[in-house]
Amino acid sequence: MLYLTSAVLGAALCCFAFLGLRTRRVDGPLDDYMTARNSQTSSTLGLSFLASGMGAWILFAPPEIGAFVGPLALAGYAFGSTLPFIILALYGPKIRRALPEGRSIAEFAQACYGLGVRRWVTLVSIAYMACFLAAELTAIGAITALLSDVPPSLVVIGVALTTLIYTVVGGLRASLATDRWQAWLLLVLLVVVGSMALWRLPALPSEAAMPAIPVTSALSVALTLVIAVTAANLFHQGYWQRVWAAKDDHSLGRGAWLGGAMTMVVVMVIGSLGILAAMSGVALGTPPMPFFALLTDAPAWLSLPALVLAVTLVASSVDTLQNGIASLIVARSEKRGVSLEAARWATVALMIPVVVVALQGLSILRLFLIADLLCASIVVPVLLGLWQRMTPIAAIGGGVAGLLGAILPGWLSQGSVSAGVVAASFPDSIPTLGPFLGALVMSTLVSVALAYAIKKQPV
Structure with missing residues (x-):
């Protein structure tokens, strides 16, 4: 089983690398490498927004919120995950018109306020995305250890290297190309794994009830999550790159609404499994992981789609973050070759400390x-x-x-x-x-x- 699991995960990563590399533009300028400006349709953007935002966190956080705080807080989490896309749909076209050659929220801040504010915004954005990167790679290590005998460090390094290969070579276009396939794959795998988890759910006892938390406390958690998730995701450079990648304002608006709607449905469905797990009385584990608690003692074959789902979720968010951080680090330059090379090396360099942190297995x-x-x-x-x-x-x-x-x-x-x-x-x-x-x-x-x-x- 060890070799089969390793082979399946390796095949999935190789497919992602192939999809990303075949879209590269060998002679493309730095601007295209970073923004793929005015080239993406609404459907591509919608799938990309979904894949970019969906990381392994959806298998941990929404089910735990649902299990311990209940549907009200879960709804807040889902709305908070969706609100950034609504803001991009409403606000993004105005920013495109105000800054048609823009590349990031940091450049928008400079255009409005000057260099000092740009530097502060850049620092905050990089700090957030570096935490996101480390969290995703840490999560795939934990999931690998939970569901298989494959060494977690092997999968962490494998995901980091594979995504680096196609983002370093292909830039944003590579990330967008893989996002389309990863979005459909993760939706299919979520249906398969989620259905199996639901099928294995024990019969709800007659005294089963929703989490017993006061409404005021649930509202407080919901509001906290809305503010935290929305504010943080508005500094996700990967999302802002897609504002300028959109073919036009109409494509951006429809793509953002589509991505937001799919994100809300996914968060609510996965979180609801956590509620059902808590109501059924299954042991949620220490630390609690309601989604994976439903897979306890599941058939061995189910670990394969679950692991591929996790790898897909992590790869789809990691490649976006890699390219997003690099685009913030690299300044504009008249010499295309120097700047493009700097962008590629920045992408590689930023992953070294992130992988080191992820291999520690720390909670961040x-x-x-x-x-x-x-x-x-x-x-x-x-x-x-x-x-x-x-x-x-x-x-x-x-x-x-x-x-x-x-x-x-x-x-x-x-x-x-x-x-x-x-x-x-x-x-x-x-x-x-x-x-x-x-x-x-x-x-x-x-x-x-x-x-x-x-x-x-x-x-």
Whole structure:
């Protein structure tokens, strides 16, 4: 079984590499390597948004939220995962028109506010995506150890190297090409594995009930997830690359709505399996993994589609993140050859520390929450860039206020600044509403107040 599993996973990765490499443009310019500008239809974008956003996290987080907090929080998670696509559908065409040669949210920030804000936005975006990368590779290692005898490090390195091969050579076009196939494959595999998990679900006992958590607590978790997931995903450079990759505004809008709708359905369906697992009384494991608890003692053959599903989920998000981070790191240059080479080496270099972290098998949920909070503190000032009254001072002031707002709830409740900072670093790795709400409210209020108080100067 070890050799069969290794062969199947290897074949899947080879297929992804082939699909990505065959779309490369040998003589394409750096801009095409990074953006595939004005080339993608709505259906391609919709599938790409789904594949890019769907990582191995959907097999862990939504089922756990459903199992322990219930359908209300799960709905918040699903809406939070979908809201970035809605914002891109509504806001993306305006950004395309305002910055037709743009490449990233960082360049949009520079066009609106100047170089200083661009650097801050770039730092936050890279930090978030690096956490996302490490989390995905850590997850595939954990899933491999859970479902097979294949060494987890072998799969982690295999996924990282395979995605590097086609993203380094083919850039964004390679990622878009694999996304189309990966999206359909993951939908099919989710149906197969999910159906088997549901079929193996024990009969619900007569006293089965939804998770017993107060409505106010469930609403708090739901709102926290909406803010955290939405703010963080708006700094996902892979999504912003696709804003300019769209053939036109209509394709972008339809593609974003399609990707958002499919994402919401997938999150709700997978999360609902967690609710059913909790209601059935099966042992959820330590740490709890409701989705995989349903596969306990499943037939050996089921581990193969489950593993291929996990590899597909991870590869589809990792290649997007690799290309997205590289596009933020590499500056524009008149010399195409030098810049393209730099883009490729940046993609390789960024994966070294990420793979090292992933091989440790650490939980990086706390780092994820901190990165989400950084995004939440500046997302409103950045998106207000198209408002004519906004100024660089208003954006910077709003970002600083967002950071202060993040520590304010803990500061007020515990009586010291240091306690507020600790609370905003999520020491128990549990998402809490206070820091996120404080960051969002303070950044918005201060940005708007300064925009009205200070006359705008030319950037």
